[in-house]
Amino acid sequence: MVEYQSEVDKGMVVLDVIHRIQTERANDMAVRWNCKAGKCGSCSVEINGKPKLACMTRMNEYSSDEAISIRPMKTFPVLKDLVTDVSWNYEQNKRITPFTPTQEQKNRNGDYVMMQEDVDRVQEFRKCIECFLCQNVCHVLRDHDRKDKFIGPMFMIRLAGLDMHPLDTEDRIPKIRKDFGSGMCNITRCCTDVCPEHIQITDNGIIPLKERVVDRFYDPVLWLWRKLFQGKSV
Ligand code: SF4
Ligand code: SF4
Ligand code: FES
CATH class of the missing domain: 3.10.20.30 (Beta-grasp domain)
Known part of the structure; x- marks a missing residue:
């Protein structure tokens, strides 16, 4: 100093x-x-x-x-x-499958049709200016240095924006759980507190993603259904 x-x-x-x-x-x-x-x-x-x-x-x-x-x-x-050196973040970005519309929508040459309320829902996440302040403050990355396990709040909202997009066809939930480490976040909301764009990172992005993971992998009825009819639990 x-x-x-x-x-x-x-x-x-x-x-x-x-x-x-x-x-x-x-x-x-x-x-x-x-x-x-x-x-x-x-x-x-x-x-x-x-x-x-x-x-x-x-x-x-x-x-x-x-x-x-x-x-x-x-x-x-x-x-x-x-x-x-924030290059680790750019490496994480490359791991996320980009927006994947249906062939029918692709044929419209970018003139996508969707409900205004769906547009409004994901618009919040698009305000991100990539300042990395949320990545900097997240204790999973900052104190525990688990960059190998958790992609961080900035990319959780990117994933949320894609997963909530009504025209996206890619199933990202298995990767959100296994590869991107949604379970590592314990909802301290420190990321939300520092966001200069006031994006509700935790409440509107991470928590809904965690709920989707739980619905998919930990719902006992669905688990039993897969066991019986698919012969395995995913
Ligand atoms: S809410 Fe989750 S992502 Fe945000 S700072 Fe806390 S542990 Fe990190
Ligand atoms: S703090 Fe907000 S604006 Fe900055 S990278 Fe995170 S989500 Fe984006
Ligand atoms: S110089 Fe661009 S955000 Fe500060």
Whole structure:
């Protein structure tokens, strides 16, 4: 950690201060950013221990004589200063089968037809700006480092958006349980608390997915049915 003092002008956000320090005193300090409008998800850091977007955190949230600490996200390896290597997330994204419409819908050349209420339901998940703050704060990934078992909340809502899509034909439930680790989440809601897009990650995404897994694999009536008529439990 290096301590800097900086002038703070009215209306400045934390990212402005980082840029001022970079310009005046630490030209080689690394920080990732792009839009400065809370929409690209690049500037995720931990400010006084809280995962936040540096471009959306106003300096007037802190008193003028207070020292604030700015650290890189803890869950991912540090590349330099405030920049972390988030490539693990992109690898997870590749594991998810993309939207798979019926042939009939494909023939419509993208002019899909569906009920407005179905559109509204999955629209929330599409607000994700891929800031990885939820991935950073999830204790399964952060404290227990179970990246081998759990895909994380950001991808659970991607999966939820696909699974709830009325025109999608892919059955993702077996993979959600076995490969993506839905059972590892114990619904602490820490991911939802830090989402800058206020997506109800746990209540609207993860819990419905967990319910679908339970319905499929742990319903005793269905289990007995499979045992009797398919000769196996899945
Ligand atoms: S609710 Fe689940 S996914 Fe979200 S932080 Fe807690 S354990 Fe992780
Ligand atoms: S779900 Fe929210 S916190 Fe997670 S990556 Fe998307 S925008 Fe960021
Ligand atoms: S710089 Fe784009 S979200 Fe902060």
